[in-house]
Amino acid sequence: MVLVRMSQLYAPTLREAPAEAEISSHALMLRAGLIRKLVSGVYSYLPLAYRTLRKIEDIVREEMNRAGGQEILMSAIQPAELWIESGRWNDMGSEMFRLKDRNGRQFCLGPTHEEIFTFLIRDEVRSYKQLPLLLYQIQTKYRDEMRPRFGLIRAREFIMKDLYSFDIDEAGLERSYEKMYEAYCRTFERSGLEYVVVEADTGTMGGSASHEFMVVTDTGEDLIAKCSKCGYAANIEKAECVAPKGLNADRVEIDGENPKEVITPNIKSIDELSSFLGKSGKDMIKTLIYLADGQPIAALVRGDREINEIKLKNFLSAFTLELADEATIMEVTGGPLGFSGPIGLTGIKLVADEEVPFIQDAVVGANQRDKHLINVNYGRDFSADNIADIRKAVEGDACSKCGEPIEVVRTIEVGHIFKLGTKYTSALGATFLDENGRERPMIMGCYGIGVTRTMAAIIEKNHDEKGIIWPFSVAPFHVTIVPINIKNSEQKAAAFKLYKECLNNGVEAVIDDRDERSGVKFNDADLIGFPIRITVGPRSLKEGKVEIRLRQSGKEIQVPLGSAVEKIKTLIKEAVIYEDRCSDSGI
RNA sequence: CGGGGCGUAGCGCAGUUUGGUAGCGCACUUGGUUUGGGACCAAGGGGUCGGAGGUUCAAAUCCUCUCGCCCCGACCA
Structure with missing residues (x-):
């Protein structure tokens, strides 16, 4: 080992934090001389940071090896062809850094490596005897984030460990997944990080199941719901809401007044409507017109709730989902934006949240300018094509597992594991022959740890007003x-x-x-x-x-x-x- | 991409409203005195005021365009 003198060490400390740093980990990494920014979302790691990163990598490496992973290293440059084959060349959109070589051939800087790992093994692995296979790398990834922020928390270039498992069947995937789950727990424990594991949405990765490893901190970007009673935790995008009980959704004994028009001049939002009519948002039904894969649909939630677009998208099995523009709303509902309602909406699919049928004497839009309807009841005055859980969970909601009130907290995602199934192996033709000589696609899983983000999260969780407090295991x-x-x-x-x-x-x-x-x-x-x-x-x-x-x-x-x-x-x-x-x- | 804000010395900022040729604190260099929680004195070095164009006798300051950075939102393995 070499003498390290502070007089010579390149660790330029700052008394004052640069104005661009908004959160502690970012400010401290700049002040302590760990990192310097090159451009937005791209950082240089100075000696102190690099030592810590290598320590984190070593912990990751040990745990991946222990779980049966074999380390390799692939290029950050990937040919477009493989992404076109998997269909993600278009799906990834502008988040992908793209480039061309001198002959005009297209490439990207890898945001993730499912395609090229699958490509690597598809021609070599022919037999079930060669499986399971767990390969990983610790390597630099590139994502042209629309909004890099918080220093290393959301950067455009970052170090990531990504492991891919290939198995002969679902049971094999299950075993690989379990091993990785265990390895992740140990990795983060050894890094001195408190974390929670949550159920997560699989997003554009596809696949059947997924867990995220989250570090709870006020400065996190992701919201999770967690139950302190039974331990259930889920990303807010995924967190299930419990349907109301007690009232019968198909009740017929509604004999109050019939729906009545009220004039609501230029009253478009639930808040405005609430103060105008003196009624709570709980007594209203919010009707939102979406375009799902280009087709208009109407989504209904209680006035004080928010739509969970991920749930809605998943429920509809849609590839894209976006709020409709005003012209589409006029065309579909006959009224302007802000006055949509379920009554008289024909020709489009109505999806109502599970709470909607229970709202008595509700206020809804009249599908006409400056008009709403009151005394509206589900079943008697309108009905939906589907009733589903499409609202965002909020603090205090009943836990879907045990019924106790849930907490909603901010977190940083440091790890994410997915059961992918055959999405990539089928698309790219990664097949093998089973014991019976039948050709089958491999069953795949993928598992990521954000190494640089983990370092930031460790600082976020371990600092005081004076500076960083490194856990021994990752201290430079x-x-x-x-x-x-x-x-x-x-x-x-x-x-x-x-x-x-x-x-x-x-x-x-x-x-x-x-x-x-x-x-x-x-x-x-x-x-x-x-x-x-x-x-x-x-x-x-x-x-x-x-x-x-x-x-x-x-x-x-x-x-x-x-x-x-x-x-x-x-x-x-x-x-x-x-x-x-x-x-x-x-x- | 929409909304907001900011680009002046390595860092933090003032100066811009009302045009007159750039300043403060920290950091840096040299000398001296100091030395147990960010010392003091003295003398210094460092800026094409993000860039381009325009208005003007004169532009950090006014106008136009442009680039970059940050925040909020939408988005995201």
């Missing part, structure tokens, strides 16, 4: 040795002696040999977040001692110079015992 260095005054020969000699001893004992250390005031060095140490700081100063040195301070707790102890390294080794071991235990559990 375990120890920083700080001589109070480097010009004092006694301190300097003691500090370097200690430092060499650290190196000889495999303790990862730096020495802050800068001719700075102690305050500057202490503050930088806190900012960078070394788990242990050893202060070599006149106070304790006159008794032959040095001070060991823990970043996490702020606890400080004095130990004789001669036994400092032993003490540190013990401290590191204690922090690492947990990792060992974790590594030995399970399999």
Whole structure:
């Protein structure tokens, strides 16, 4: 190991955070000299960051290998042909960085690698005897995000571990998936990250099941619903809502007043309608006109609810779903935007949320300008073609598993695992011969961990007002040795002696040999977040001692110079015992 | 892509309303005094004011176009 002197280390720290950094992890990575931005969403990883990234990668690597994965490395450049074969050349849209070679042949910078992994194995793997096969890489991915943000949380270039499993049947996929699930848990535990696993939507990846590994933090981009009682957790896009009970949706005993027109001048939103009529949004039905694969449909939810477009899209089995423009609304409903309602809507499919039939004497749009209808009841005045769970879950909703109220919290997605099935293997012709000599497509799974995003999430979860607090397992260095005054020969000699001893004992250390005031060095140490700081100063040195301070707790102890390294080794071991235990559990 | 904001020294900002030829703090260099939680004194270096065009005797400042960056939204393995 080489001497690392703070005076030489390229870790330019900043007193003030650049104005562009909005969240702690981003600001701290810039301030602590971990990263610098090249362009929007593209960053350079400086020595401290790169050391941590390699540590995270090593943990990932160990866990992938343990689970039977074999590491390979593929190019970031991929030919368009394979994406055209899978149908995703168009599906990925402008999120894909595309380029052409000198002959005009089209390529992309890989946003993900299902196609080329499948291509890699399709001609070589011919027999069930070669399966299961788990291949992975840790590599740079490119996505031209429409809105990069939060530093490394949503970048356009990022490091990712992606593993792909190929199995002979569903049972095999199930086993591979379980292994990966387990490996992910261990990876994040070892990285010092608290996480929750949630059920997730499979999105454009396709496939039957999927789990996301989420880190709960106020600055996260994803919302999840979780139940503290039974532990059920799901991405908000996926979180099921429980249909209301008690009332019978097919009730016939409605004998109140008939629907009546009311004049609602220029009242378009539920809020406006609510204050105009003095009624709650709960007593209204919101009717939204969507284009599903280009065909207009009407979606109905309670006035105070929001449509979950993912649920609606999945329910309709549509490829695309978007709100209809005003012209389409006029054409379909006969009225302008803001006055749509279910009564008299003909020729288009009506999908109502499960709550809709239970709204009594509801307010709905009249499909005419400035008019709404009151006293509207489902079953008597209108009915829907389908009733389905299409609303967004909200805080306090009943848990779909146990009925207790759910919590909605913000999270960062650090890992995502999918059961893909045969979507890619069929499209790309990755087949094998089974025991009976029959040709079958392989059953595929894919499993991603955002390495750079994980680093950001670790900081997001482990910092205070002074800076980063690295968990031992991913800290760029375990120890920083700080001589109070480097010009004092006694301190300097003691500090370097200690430092060499650290190196000889495999303790990862730096020495802050800068001719700075102690305050500057202490503050930088806190900012960078070394788990242990050893202060070599006149106070304790006159008794032959040095001070060991823990970043996490702020606890400080004095130990004789001669036994400092032993003490540190013990401290590191204690922090690492947990990792060992974790590594030995399970399999 | 829609809405909003911002581009002036490495970082944080003032100056723009009312045009007159660029400034503050931190950082940096040199010398000195200091040295246990971001020292002090002195002397310095560093900016085609994002870019292009225009108006004007004169543009950081006014006009037009353009590029970049950030935030909110829509989107997303």
